[in-house]
Amino acid sequence: MYGKDRIKSRAIVLLWGIILVLPVWNAEASGFGLTFSTNTFSGSVQSGDSAVPPGMYCRGGLSWLPGKHLEIELYHIPQITPRLYSQVYFGCSAGWWILERKENSYLNAIVEAGFLYGLDRRKLLNLKITPIVFGCPAFRYAEKFCTLGLLFDLEGKRLLWQLQLLAVTLYL
Amino acid sequence: MRRIPVTLLLLLSLFFPANETSALGADKPWFGGLYTGFCGFSEQTGLPEAEYLAAGLFAEPLSIPVLNPALLCGVLLPLSPADTGGMRVQVAGELTIVDLPVSLLKKRFYITSCWSPGVGAHYLFTFDRRTSAFSVLIAPLRFRVGDGVFTFGSIELFLFRGAESQGWGFTLFKAALFLF
Numbered sequence: 001m002y003g004k005d006r007i008k009s010r011a012i013v014l015l016w017g018i019i020l021v022l023p024v025w026n027a028e029a030s031g032f033g034l035t036f037s038t039n040t041f042s043g044s045v046q047s048g049d050s051a052v053p054p055g056m057y058c059r060g061g062l063s064w065l066p067g068k069h070l071e072i073e074l075y076h077i078p079q080i081t082p083r084l085y086s087q088v089y090f091g092c093s094a095g096w097w098i099l100e101r102k103e104n105s106y107l108n109a110i111v112e113a114g115f116l117y118g119l120d121r122r123k124l125l126n127l128k129i130t131p132i133v134f135g136c137p138a139f140r141y142a143e144k145f146c147t148l149g150l151l152f153d154l155e156g157k158r159l160l161w162q163l164q165l166l167a168v169t170l171y172l
Numbered sequence: 173m174r175r176i177p178v179t180l181l182l183l184l185s186l187f188f189p190a191n192e193t194s195a196l197g198a199d200k201p202w203f204g205g206l207y208t209g210f211c212g213f214s215e216q217t218g219l220p221e222a223e224y225l226a227a228g229l230f231a232e233p234l235s236i237p238v239l240n241p242a243l244l245c246g247v248l249l250p251l252s253p254a255d256t257g258g259m260r261v262q263v264a265g266e267l268t269i270v271d272l273p274v275s276l277l278k279k280r281f282y283i284t285s286c287w288s289p290g291v292g293a294h295y296l297f298t299f300d301r302r303t304s305a306f307s308v309l310i311a312p313l314r315f316r317v318g319d320g321v322f323t324f325g326s327i328e329l330f331l332f333r334g335a336e337s338q339g340w341g342f343t344l345f346k347a348a349l350f351l352f
Binding site: 038040041042043053054055056057058080081082083140141165166170 | 210211212213214215221222223224251252253254279280281341342344345
């Protein structure tokens with residue numbers, strides 16, 4: 001059990017190390033960034049039961065913006081409380097910035113589709129909409145407000161809500 | 173459940189833009205404002221397992237650059253899963269140890285920012301006062317940006333809470349904006 005915990009601790013350190021160091025290696029490539037956000041899972045749309053353990057989660061990962069509209073994200077959503085990293089979801093998503101990203105564009109909105117895989121082997125499909133985005137790579141940061149998501153639990157065949165009230169991406 | 177719309181209104185009011193002002197000193201026109209944030213607690217604290225929304229009012233009467241005190245009063249509302257029975261009243265005193273300008277942040281956020289680490293003491297209790305808890309706050313990643321104070325990843329250590337065991341709390345993000 002001790003060995004398993006030690007491997008888990010090292011994996012967490014390695015994961016955050018990759019998140020923090022990898023964009024520095026790509027500093028010359030435009031559109032790479034670190035993304036952090038709050039993350040709230042709520043109960044099933046139909047019954048109110050939650051497929052994920054209750055508690056506080058956050059989200060941290062990498063963002064890449066190729067072209068004028070596309071956004072690719074790799075991230076993880078760890079449970080912070082009541083037990084640190086007792087549950088983790090790993091995710092990837094492809095988003096589409098509604099308005100073309102220009103040097104002087106500041107306001108935007110994003111629709112996204114993605115996939116989440118949990119340590120408990122739960123698989124979730126993810127659709128999200130972000131109605132308010134301030135900033136873009138030209139400003140070196142972006143703030144996303146009130147992202148509302150719908151998760152589909154592939155095994156439980158149920159829908160869940162997801163809310164990311166505030167997300168910040170720092171571009172390098 | 174009646175308190176949820178009020179909390180949401182408080183939360184939405186934080187998205188209104190505000191003018192840039194001097195962060196501290198005699199010219200600072202602000203006395204206090206609203207705060208909101210997300211936090212959670214370890215199972216040892218005995219608090220319901222949930223993500224909590226913290227919202228309330230704060231006052232920072234002195235505006236001094238070293239050991240600057242602030243008072244906070246608000247509520248903790250379990251958001252996920254929603255549970256009004258798990259609500260707590262939060263009364264707190266916080267001390268900003270120092271305000272140090274960080275020039276690196278100005279390049280990214282185009283506004284003067286200060287690193288403002290803080291410590292504090294929080295007292296939580298239910299509306300019927302049957303349950304209470306006392307915690308000590310350590311907030312190393314706190315920044316005063318314009319007319320707001322933003323905290324990332326602060327830790328609360330529960331020292332004692334009657335017959336119940338101790339534990340810890342974690343605030344993922346807290347924004348305090350001066351409004352009055």
